Amino acid sequence: MTLTRLDRRYGASVRSVWASVLGRVNRSWAGLGSWRDADAARFRRTTLPIILAGERQIASLTTSYLEQLYRDMGERGPRVSLDLDTVTGQALRGVDPVDVYERPFVEVYTALSNGEPLDVATDRGARRLETITKTDLQLARTHTFKAVTAQQDGVEYYIRELRGEYDCALCLIASTQRYHKKDLMPIHPGCDCEPKTVTADYDPGQIIDEDRLNQIHDAVEAALGTFDRGGRAVDYRKIIIARDHGEIGPVLGFRGQRFTGPDDIPLPT
Known part of the structure; x- marks a missing residue:
């Protein structure tokens, strides 16, 4: 845009x-x-x-x-x-x-x-x-x-506009999709992406910039040595997810990451 x-x-x-x-x-x-x-x-x-x-x-x-x-x-x-x-x-x-x-x-x-x-x-x-x-x-x-x-x-919707001098891969991938306005914009600690509201006569679907998403997939594949390029929406969810952090809400992260919570705090003996 x-x-x-x-x-x-x-x-x-x-x-x-x-x-x-x-x-x-x-x-x-x-x-x-x-x-x-x-x-x-x-x-x-x-x-x-x-x-x-x-x-x-x-x-x-x-x-x-x-x-x-x-x-x-x-x-x-x-x-x-x-x-x-x-x-x-x-x-x-x-x-x-x-x-x-x-x-x-x-x-x-x-x-x-x-x-x-x-x-x-x-x-x-x-x-x-x-x-x-x-x-x-x-x-x-x-x-x-x-x-x-x-x-x-x-x-009805919004997208993420990249503003940082350097943009992490998580934000790059997230910028290729649209969000419903009722969903709090997912972030990661230190994220500086800007929200941009969108009006539309119809739902454009989750992925709004497949060309950019494909380029990011290629970069991830080159860096990690493997990537399932079939079924882009599935690939997207394997690479980037929105998890709920106990304090700051939806947080972007790679699959396998998790945040500590009350269950991780050892009780005094």
Whole structure:
């Protein structure tokens, strides 16, 4: 699909928010000097408001974008009503952000307990922090998308537009299919794909870009040495699936991946 001026403006605005939030978060992490409990508490106290503000900015940008896109499609309807508290903060994962942003520090402590030097341990914590932050910013977008399109009767489907400087194979494959708007847009941690609403007189079917899908199949076959090219829809499901993550909802992953849950936590003896 050809990108419109509206698409480009929205994409640039969201990327600007990502860059600003991630820059401030990463600088806060690097400037800690110590990663002990007191520093972790101070980090969360000063940094969580920055992340929440970024989530709310993205939710507002996404709402405005989808409203304008709806009008550009020739559709009319009442102005969207959206409570930002329902698509940001704790609403994204069902977990207190204070607990979520303790995880990068746990990453540091775990690495240190395994004998890693401090610089390696803090680098691992920084990578975990960046992934969590990116995921939360993207969740603000996907939750807003679902809430807004639920109020837009003229929209039935959406597709994924690739926006990253580098796009993983999972997102590439997902971009060849259409989704029903009632389904939360599947992501993977750190995903930055954009939703694009679609109106259609008929259901085009799950796969909307077979040429691209075939190219990806060829690349997978070249990389892995094997691939069943018969029955593309079946092949698609073998390569990429949407699993349900306990906090962030549908997550893209290769078959065989799974996420830890309550059953994986050993009980005290």
